[in-house]
Amino acid sequence: MTHRPGGSRVTAWLLPEGVQGGVPTLLVARGLRGLCDGFIAVLLPGYLLALGFGQLAVGLISTTTLFGSAFATILVGVLGNRFASRVLLPFAAVLMMATGVAFAGLSSLWPLLVVAFVGTLNPSSGDVSLFLPLEHARLAEFATGDARTALFARYSLVGALSAALGTLAAGVPEWVAARSVVLPLMAMRIMFVVYAVSGAVIWMLYRRLPVRQFSIDTPRMPLGPSRGIVTRLALLFSVDALAGGLLVNSLMTLWLIQRFGLSLGAAGQFFFWAGLLSAGSQLAAAPLSRRIGLLNTMVFTHIPSSVCLIVAAFSASLTLTLTLLLIRSALSQMDVPTRSAYVMSVVTPAERPAAASFTALPRSLASALAPTLSGALLGLGWLGAPLVACGALKIAYDLSLLYLFHHVKPDG
Known part of the structure; x- marks a missing residue:
């Protein structure tokens, strides 16, 4: 590894050769x-239930949030080449601050729907927000070839580990309410204030980003020679996102609560361990992709995870269900860094911001449709339907991706 004067081991890990x-x-x-x-x-689902809303409202707000992310992604794709990321990323952080403040103070459905649309709330286990295409485009500027895959793996690992730790904090309101005079609803509102304060810290971090260093002489542009590849990828990614949207974390929490009577604290502990397994799998994605390729890593780790999900839908045992879902977590996210690296590797450097945006856009739109459908299915009483639909759609996506892109090789 290249020596970096004064660099620590942590810095060396963050910045591979x-x-x-x-x-x-x-x-x-x-x-x-x-x-x-x-x-x-x-x-989120416990908060909305505490405000007096039902299952359909939980799905509706999740859907509205994802539609808002899709709209923001459109703007990034259309206008992102006109504005520097040093402007757009801080703006996204300001939206995060406003989102937290609004959700902490509002109690009516329609105002919450408006904030869900224009804000940055993320009800899913992955990153489907305005931040995603902006950060991906910046990351792609800092590396090439295998180093880029390793960098996206680190990025995904940090996200997965931090999200896993964050799920444990979901039990804080219950803990505080049980040991103080603070009402549970007020304790949950405070968590949204924490969300807003975090947005302020992120704003300060973004302001420290250096000017573009990699490929600085290459102007950014909308999609050009890679339009066909990006279009096909975007359509396939939308199928995967539609499936994943049926089981965003907020709806999976609702399913576990209704199927097995789990508390928010217990659900948070489950998602913590699931997140740790997802994080470990993403760390393994880079070396695995070097052995079998980016596309094979995406497909052949995804299919077994979908099978586990389908089997879990028919399980009557909480222990077996959680075990299957944990196995799924250990496999289902290995495609995240490899997918990002694959997209950045099959387009020209100038097209990367637009490619990141336009592959994220259909994912956001498709995933936005799913939570309301999933909430409606749960409300009808067939609790296993979202899991079966999610697993079947993901398997269809994996097989289609392998068939259509096995001949497209990524560049360095």
Whole structure:
């Protein structure tokens, strides 16, 4: 590994050989966002139920949030090449601050829906927010080839670990309410204030990002020669996102509560261990992809995880169900860093911001449709339906991706 004067072992891990500076700031910001996303995704259904809303409202707010993320992604794709990321990333952090303050203070459905649309709330286990295409484009500037895959793996690992830790914080309101005079609803509102304060810290981090260093002479542009590849990838990714949207963490929490009577604290502990397994799998994605390729890593780790999900839908045992879901967590996220690296490797450097945006856009739109459908299915009483639908759609996506792109090789 290249020696970095004065660098620590941690810095060396954050900046593998072939990676340029500026990465630690993005990784710290990603970690802080992951902490917030972790507790918000688990806390959100309990918070909405405490406000007096039903199952359909939980799905509706999740859907509205994801539609808002899709709209923001459209803007990044259309306008992102006109504005520097040093402007757009701080703006996203300001939206995060406003989102936390609004959710902490509002109690009516329609105002919450408006904030869910324009804000940055993330009810899922992955990152589907405005931040994603902006940070991906910056990360791709700092590395090439295998170093880029390793960098995206580190980025995904930091997000997964921090989100896992964040899920534990979902039990804080219950703990505080049981040991003080603070009402449970007020304790949950305070967590949204924490979300807003975290946005302020992220804003300060983004302001420290250096000017563009990698490929500085290459102007950014909308999609050009890679349009066909990006379009096909985006359509396939939308199928995967539609499936994943049926089981965002907030709805999985609702399912566990209704199927097995889990408390928010117990659900938070489950998602913590699931997040740790996901984090470990993402760390293994880079060396595995070097052995079998990016595409094979995406597909052949994804299919077994979907099978586990389908089997869990028919399990009547809490222990067996949680075991299957943990196995799924150990496999299902290995495609996250490899997918990001694959997209950045099959387009030209100038197209990367647009490619990151336009592959994220259909994912956001498709995943936005799913939570309301899932909430409606849960309300009808067939609790296993979202799990079966999610697993079947993901298997179809994996097989289609392998068939259509086995001949497309990533560049360095």
